[in-house]
Structures are given as C-alpha cells and as structure tokens.
Amino acid sequence: MNWEDTPEEAAFREEARAFIRASFPAEYAPDLDAEHSLEPEDVWGYNWPVDRRSDDPARREGARAWAAALAERGWIAPAWPAEHGGAGLSPMREFILQEEMMRAQVPTVNGIGAFLLGPTLLEHGTDEQKAEHLPPIARGERTWAQGFSEPGAGSDLASLRTRAVRDGSDYVVDGQKVWTSLGQHADWLFVLVRTDPEADPKHRGITFLLVDAKTPGVTIRPIEDIRRDAPFAEIFFEDARVPVANRVGEENRGWYVAMTALSFERAGIGATVKFQQALSQLIDYVRSEEGQRYLREDLGMLRHEIAQRYTEIRVLHNLARHTVSKQVSGAVPGYEASVNQLFGAELAQRLARTGAKAFGPFAALWQRRDAPLAAAFTHLRFDSVAATFLGGTTEIQRNVIATRGLNLPRS
Numbered sequence: 001m002n003w004e005d006t007p008e009e010a011a012f013r014e015e016a017r018a019f020i021r022a023s024f025p026a027e028y029a030p031d032l033d034a035e036h037s038l039e040p041e042d043v044w045g046y047n048w049p050v051d052r053r054s055d056d057p058a059r060r061e062g063a064r065a066w067a068a069a070l071a072e073r074g075w076i077a078p079a080w081p082a083e084h085g086g087a088g089l090s091p092m093r094e095f096i097l098q099e100e101m102m103r104a105q106v107p108t109v110n111g112i113g114a115f116l117l118g119p120t121l122l123e124h125g126t127d128e129q130k131a132e133h134l135p136p137i138a139r140g141e142r143t144w145a146q147g148f149s150e151p152g153a154g155s156d157l158a159s160l161r162t163r164a165v166r167d168g169s170d171y172v173v174d175g176q177k178v179w180t181s182l183g184q185h186a187d188w189l190f191v192l193v194r195t196d197p198e199a200d201p202k203h204r205g206i207t208f209l210l211v212d213a214k215t216p217g218v219t220i221r222p223i224e225d226i227r228r229d230a231p232f233a234e235i236f237f238e239d240a241r242v243p244v245a246n247r248v249g250e251e252n253r254g255w256y257v258a259m260t261a262l263s264f265e266r267a268g269i270g271a272t273v274k275f276q277q278a279l280s281q282l283i284d285y286v287r288s289e290e291g292q293r294y295l296r297e298d299l300g301m302l303r304h305e306i307a308q309r310y311t312e313i314r315v316l317h318n319l320a321r322h323t324v325s326k327q328v329s330g331a332v333p334g335y336e337a338s339v340n341q342l343f344g345a346e347l348a349q350r351l352a353r354t355g356a357k358a359f360g361p362f363a364a365l366w367q368r369r370d371a372p373l374a375a376a377f378t379h380l381r382f383d384s385v386a387a388t389f390l391g392g393t394t395e396i397q398r399n400v401i402a403t404r405g406l407n408l409p410r411s
C-alpha cells in the first residue's frame with residue numbers, strides 16, 4: 001500500500017511545519033526535569049495542562065501563547081466544525097498535523113477535552129452543552145479529565161458504583177473515582193455514575209455527567225507514582241450536587257455515550273514518530289564516540305534488537321495509517337483501534353527494554369543531567385509500564401480483537 005502524501009497532503013504538511021516554526025513560543029522550552037504524563041502521544045519536556053498553571057510565569061505565558069496560536073487556526077480541536085472553534089480538518093490532515101507536532105517535539109493542547117469529550121458532545125450533547133463547553137476547549141481555556149475507573153471497576157467498567165440520586169433539578173453524587181489522568185489539573189470532569197442500582201444488565205443503569213471540578217463535595221487528591229510524580233488522581237464525591245442539565249444523553253443510557261467517547265481514544269496513533277525519534281537517537285548514540293564509552297561491549301545482540309524495533313515501528317506506522325484511512329472513508333475504527341493500542345503499548349515496552357539494555361549498569365541512572373543519552377530510556381522504561389493498562393489492558397484489547405475482529409465466540 002502506498003502511504004506517500006498526495007501533493008495536497010504534502011502542501012498541508014509543509015504548512016503545518018512552517019506554522020510550528022513561526023509560532024511556537026521560544027520561551028516555552030522543554031523542562032529537563034518534567035515527568036507528569038504517561039500518555040503515549042505526550043512529548044518529552046512538556047505537559048500542557050500542568051504548564052498552563054505553572055508557578056514559573058515564563059512557562060505559564062509560553063503555554064498560553066502556544067494555545068492562542070493554535071486556537072487562532074482552530075488547531076486545538078482540528079477536526080471540529082469551525083462553528084465550534086475547530087478547523088474542520090479531514091482525519092488525514094489531523095493525523096499529519098499531529099505527526100508534525102510530534103516531529104517538532106511541541107505539545108498538543110487540551111488533549112482529552114479536544115479529542116475525546118468534544119467529539120462525544122458533538123454527537124450526544126444538547127445545543128446548550130455544545131455552546132457552553134466546546135468553545136473554551138477549542139480556545140485552550142478549559143481542561144477536562146475522564147472519571148470512569150473506580151477502585152472496583154476498571155476492565156469491568158459496568159460494575160461501577162458511584163451513585164447519583166435525582167433530587168429536583170440536581171443529581172446528588174456520592175462515590176469514588178481513581179486513576180483519573182491529570183485530574184488535579186482539570187477544570188471539569190466527565191464521569192460515569194450509577195443511577196439505577198437494580199439494572200440488569202449493569203451497564204443499563206449508568207449515566208454520563210459533566211461536573212465542574214469546583215463543585216462543593218468534590219475532592220481531588222493527586223496519586224504519586226514510582227517516579228515521585230503525580231500523573232493521576234483519585235476523586236471523591238460527597239453529596240456533590242450536579243445539575244440535571246449537565247447530563248449527556250438520557251438517564252441510564254450513559255454507557256452508550258461512554259462507548260462513543262472511548263471510540264475516540266487516539267489509540268497511540270501519533271506515538272510512531274516518538275518511537276522513531278527515540279530509536280534514531282539510540283542509533284546515533286551507538287555510533288558516537290560518547291556511546292562507545294558508555295555502551296555495553298557486546299553490541300551484536302543490540303544490533304539485532306534495534307533492527308527488530310525498527311521493523312516494528314514501521315508496522316505501527318502502517319497500522320496507524322490503515323486506521324486513519326478507514327476514518328477517511330467514513331468508517332469508525334473498531335477493533336483496529338485495539339490492534340494499534342495493543343501493538344503500540346507492547347512495542348513501547350520492548351523499545352524501552354532495548355534502549356535500557358544498551359547501557360548496562362548506566363541504565364539505572366535516573367537524573368537526566370549528565371547521564372548517557374540523558375537517561376531517556378530509563379525514563380521510557382518506567383513510563384511504558386503504564387502503556388499496557390491506561391487505555392484498557394492488553395488482555396481486554398485481545399478480547400476485543402478476538403470477538404469483534406476475528407468473530408471468535410465469547411466463551
């Protein structure tokens with residue numbers, strides 16, 4: 001299959017590159033010590049939802065200026081219609097823009113609001129909800145977090161127990177969410193709650209709500225991870241009143257709204273560029289004088305592994321292109337997104353191991369400053385642990401591929 005850009009796509013790619021060169025604020029430099037996010041598409045050194053609230057005024061201003069530059073073109077939410085603040089880009093152009101942002105190592109803005117909640121509201125939201133929430137996302141002024149998982153409900157999401165009871169024009173919400181990515185930095189949350197405890201099957205008693213993070217009774221606590229960073233949070237609801245007007249879709253039909261949202265998961269599409277860059281860096285390092293000093297001596301096995309990773313990154317690229325070409329033809333990617341996610345997540349871990357192995361004992365160095373290759377693969381090794389969990393575990397992805405892709409029986 002030929003994935004070369006058409007002349008129009010090549011021209012758009014050039015336009016995206018020129019825009020990034022001209023508009024990315026110089027003061028918004030990568031932060032050498034930053035960790036924070038574990039999403040595959042995030043570029044190293046940036047975390048936009050955190051940067052926009054940084055204590056450092058230059059960083060805060062850099063994050064704001066970058067959002068403003070993207071927003072002016074509708075490129076925070078590139079695929080949305082212009083009337084809601086987007087640019088109406090085709091899936092292929094959106095893909096090219098994302099690739100070029102990854103290649104230039106500049107951060108995307110407003111991730112989960114722009115790529116996940118926004119499209120869900122476009123499909124299921126009321127006119128009032130669209131008017132209230134879409135423009136601030138497209139301007140980079142309101143961030144969102146996804147409160148689906150609970151301590152007892154991850155893979156088996158339908159067993160969630162956070163309760164919402166109708167009281168006049170409000171729902172009163174009680175319960176707990178967990179692993180909410182960047183929850184402590186979000187202005188708003190979209191959450192799944194149980195409105196019918198007797199429902200059988202369980203997923204027919206779930207409702208989808210939009211919750212202002214400042215609502216009384218909502219407490220958000222960061223969770224620290226092994227890197228001593230807090231990429232996610234737990235959220236407690238205690239008699240939190242949420243207007244019925246903030247319900248998306250019908251009561252007890254929130255599961256179907258949530259499934260729409262999950263079908264917009266990026267499925268690691270943009271990660272190919274990040275992996276390519278990491279591998280190229282490693283190859284350059286192996287060849288460099290400094291590399292000769294710090295690398296293990298037996299390079300034969302490493303050479304073999306690098307060649308394997310190179311091939312796998314090409315495979316991931318083809319899978320991503322295939323998924324986008326399905327979107328271009330008007331289809332919604334189903335099990336293909338699971339194939340990408342599974343292959344990309346496992347590849348992230350293999351790539352991290354290959355890189356780490358190259359450095360022998362130096363692979364244990366954590367501080368980036370003065371470490372061989374700035375400890376990039378040590379960090380990737382830790383970051384990639386979450387890859388096989390965060391957007392649904394690999395076992396669940398395999399189940400989806402087996403049943404929906406291969407039509408195998410469920411039991």
Ligand SMILES: Cc1cc2nc3c(=O)[nH]c(=O)nc-3n(C[C@H](O)[C@H](O)[C@H](O)COP(=O)(O)OP(=O)(O)OC[C@H]3O[C@@H](n4cnc5c(N)ncnc54)[C@H](O)[C@@H]3O)c2cc1C
Nearest residue numbers: 038146147148149154155179180181386389390392393395
């Ligand atoms: C970095 C990170 C960020 C996250 N961000 C968010 C977020 O923003 N919002 C949010 O709502 N959630 C988030 N999550 C939660 C994530 O969606 C869950 O961790 C995931 O769905 C798995 O659920 P669990 O942790 O409860 O594990 P469990 O579901 O308890 O799974 C435990 C093990 O059992 C296996 N298993 C379970 N059921 C089956 C089955 N039917 N067949 C085969 N094997 C099975 C699993 O594959 C896994 O290996 C995040 C998680 C991580 C790690």
